[in-house]
Amino acid sequence: MNDVVDFININRDRYLDELKEYLAIPSVSALPQHAGDVRRAGEWTADALRTAGMNNVQLIDTPGHPVVYGEWLGAPGKPTILFYGHYDVQPVDPLELWTTPPFEATVRDGEIYARGAADDKGQVFMHIKAVEAYLKKGGGLPVNTKFFIEGEEEVGSVHLDEFIRTHKEQLAADVVVISDSPMFDRDIPSICYGLRGLAYFQLDMRGTKSDLHSGSFGGAVANPAFVLAQVLAQMKDKSGRIKIPGFYDDVRALSEEERAEWKKLPFKEAKYRKELGAPKLFGETGYSTLERVWARPTFEVNGLLSGFTGEGAKTVLPAVAMAKVSMRLVPDQTPDKIAEIFEAHVRKITPPTVELKVTRMHGGKPWMTEFDNKYVRAAGRAIEKGFGRAPVFNREGGSIPVVSTFQEELGLPSVLFGVGLPDENAHAPNEKLDLGNFHNGIIASAYLYEEIAGLT
Numbered sequence: 001m002n003d004v005v006d007f008i009n010i011n012r013d014r015y016l017d018e019l020k021e022y023l024a025i026p027s028v029s030a031l032p033q034h035a036g037d038v039r040r041a042g043e044w045t046a047d048a049l050r051t052a053g054m055n056n057v058q059l060i061d062t063p064g065h066p067v068v069y070g071e072w073l074g075a076p077g078k079p080t081i082l083f084y085g086h087y088d089v090q091p092v093d094p095l096e097l098w099t100t101p102p103f104e105a106t107v108r109d110g111e112i113y114a115r116g117a118a119d120d121k122g123q124v125f126m127h128i129k130a131v132e133a134y135l136k137k138g139g140g141l142p143v144n145t146k147f148f149i150e151g152e153e154e155v156g157s158v159h160l161d162e163f164i165r166t167h168k169e170q171l172a173a174d175v176v177v178i179s180d181s182p183m184f185d186r187d188i189p190s191i192c193y194g195l196r197g198l199a200y201f202q203l204d205m206r207g208t209k210s211d212l213h214s215g216s217f218g219g220a221v222a223n224p225a226f227v228l229a230q231v232l233a234q235m236k237d238k239s240g241r242i243k244i245p246g247f248y249d250d251v252r253a254l255s256e257e258e259r260a261e262w263k264k265l266p267f268k269e270a271k272y273r274k275e276l277g278a279p280k281l282f283g284e285t286g287y288s289t290l291e292r293v294w295a296r297p298t299f300e301v302n303g304l305l306s307g308f309t310g311e312g313a314k315t316v317l318p319a320v321a322m323a324k325v326s327m328r329l330v331p332d333q334t335p336d337k338i339a340e341i342f343e344a345h346v347r348k349i350t351p352p353t354v355e356l357k358v359t360r361m362h363g364g365k366p367w368m369t370e371f372d373n374k375y376v377r378a379a380g381r382a383i384e385k386g387f388g389r390a391p392v393f394n395r396e397g398g399s400i401p402v403v404s405t406f407q408e409e410l411g412l413p414s415v416l417f418g419v420g421l422p423d424e425n426a427h428a429p430n431e432k433l434d435l436g437n438f439h440n441g442i443i444a445s446a447y448l449y450e451e452i453a454g455l456t
Contacts, residue, residue, distance in 0.1 A: 001450060007137040008129070008442050015129050015442070016112070016435065018048070020105040022121050023114040029065055029088035029155045038151050041087045041121075042066045045149050048128050053135035054147065062159045065151030069170065072131070073144045078453050080144035082173035082412065084402060085124035085180060086153035089116035090427045097429035110435055117433040119426035123179035123419060124149055126438060130445035142453035146173060153180075153402075156200070156362025160402055164409050175375045175452065176406045179445075181396050181418030182426075183437070188266065189387045189444075191380050192416035194294065194395035195403060197329035197366035199338045200302075203228065203346065204357040205321045211307075212317040222353035224321040225306035232323060234349055235299050239285040240292075242299045242327075244345045247338070252331040254295050262290050265392055275423060294395035298328040324361070328397065335363030364401020369413055378451040379415045386444025417441075417448065 027041035028034040042059055045068045049057045054070035065088065073080070092102040092115050100106040105114035116122070127147075134141045148171060150160055164171060184190035205224040212221070236242055269289055273281050283292040292298075302325060307318035327338055343358050350356045369376065376393075383391045396416070406412045419441035425431045 001138075001446075003137040004133045004446050005443055007133045008439075008446065011129075011133075012439055015125075015439075016107070019112065019122060019125055019438075020114075022048070022125055023105040023112075023116050024103050026103045027088050027116070027151065028091050029152055030091055035065070038065045038088055042068050042149075042151050045087045045124070046070070048125070049147055052128050052132035054131065054145075060163075062152075062163055064155075064159045067151070067163060068147065068149040070147045071145065072135070072141055074140050075142060075144050075453070078143045078456060079174040080146060080172070081449070081452060082146045082148055082171060082176045082406075083124075083127050084148050084150075084176055084178050084406070085127070086120050086150050087116075087124065088151045088154050089119070089121070090154050092429070094429065099430055102429075102431075107435070111432040112435055112438075113430055113432045115431050117431050118182070118420040118424040119431065120153070120180045122433040122438055123441070126179060126419065126441045127177070127445050129442050130449075133442070133446055134449065141449055143449045144173075145449070146171065150402075153400075156364070157402055158362060161405050161409070164402075164405055168410060171410060173410070173412060176403070176412050176414040177379075177417050177448065178400060178403065178414055179417045179419065179441070180400055181398065181416050182420035182422050182424060183418060184265065184392050184394055184422075185267075186421055186434070187389070189383045189389060189391040189419070190394050191376055191383065191391050192396045192418065193370070193376060193393055194331070194368035195366060195400055195416075196294075196297070196395075196397055197333060197335055197364050197404075198326060198399040198401065199329060199335040199342065199363040200326040200361040201324070201339075201342065202359040202361055203231075203323045203325065204359070205350070206319060206355040206357075207353065208317075208319045211319050214315045214317040217317055221317070222351065223317055224354045225318050227351060227354050228304075228306065228321040228323055231346065231350055232301055232325070235325075240283050241285070242297065244299070244342055246341045247297070250332040250334070250337070251297060254291060258295075259288075259291065262288070262294075262394075265290070265394070290394075293397040295330055297330050297333060299325065300327075301325050328399065329366050331366050331368045333366060335365060339363065362401075364399045365404035367400070367403040367407065367414070368395070373413060374455055375413055375415050375452065378455060379417055379448060382444050382448035382451045383417070385447040386440045386442075417445070419444075 049070035057070040102115040207224040306321035308314040
């Protein structure tokens, strides 16, 4: 093991140069004009696996973007780890808020800035380099490994569930390891044991066949922008509680034991607020900030569009208005049921003065495991060896829908082994990854194989 860690330390600069190459590929899965770049990122990922020493590396086409698969099965009788991640990235808008170009990776103050640095190319690459170190210096891995890296996570993994259902034998393993989440805080590594789910929609309202002069026609027809604002305003009350009938019916209540454990975590609301740049924190009454972010459902407006928004004035009565909205879900809620009750509520409260179209965009189930299971504890020991500090155990407010699919379709437990930071700006301008965490994460990943091998 010492030779493996030495190899990782010696190759630190090379890893950074290679990561910069990876991050330079604009693999934005949401934009059709980048379809070729997404495929190129998949090919780069496959080449990196081959270089690391993985076998049977394939770029497998799907109805959408391809999946990358690779395996090393040279440890008979030992557990098999299935590594999941994604090589696609979010759009970069608004571009003008980036300090440096989003696809020209730049190092500043020990952090690498680029789209995909933390979410998820940097964390995928971390595991590839750990495998490489073992295969180059250790002669082999102490466990069997499979890599399953997709290119559609940022657009809802729309083809992934079907792929898993039709490739069960190929993906068979003992545990899934996923690095697509942040640590609790800087210098406080963590293991995540719970994720929120997601239900995402687009609402379109039309009032007239075209925009109208607000002086000539104002007062004769409904303004869809105003109607949409009224509808959205009815979704939550002033205390932050969601008003959709039946929305909370299946919410799993927080246990008093879990709430007590979270109170012990080194979380300072004043520091959190200041880092966010918020004048004041807000959320559902009766719950702490961590409880609201990790274990309570939400309703949020993700985007609004209507009328004239350019410089100057234009007295227009818009014909259409659009909103993108999402709901984060918690254990025992399901996106299908939430979608049904949300759509019913929206249609009920939308007046007949506008035409309404509701589009289901994508969704994912929430997930939670017991944080004392053997794989989570093995990951905790590996994190401690890699970072020199025992991790805390926490939930995460984001969503990784495939985690529930792995559990339901393959019967596999998952370990979330993230090394990002809460301020990594994932999905926002100036996304970044701490290079110390990246390097320590490679070492921790190498120790993880040893820890899981010891479970047999």
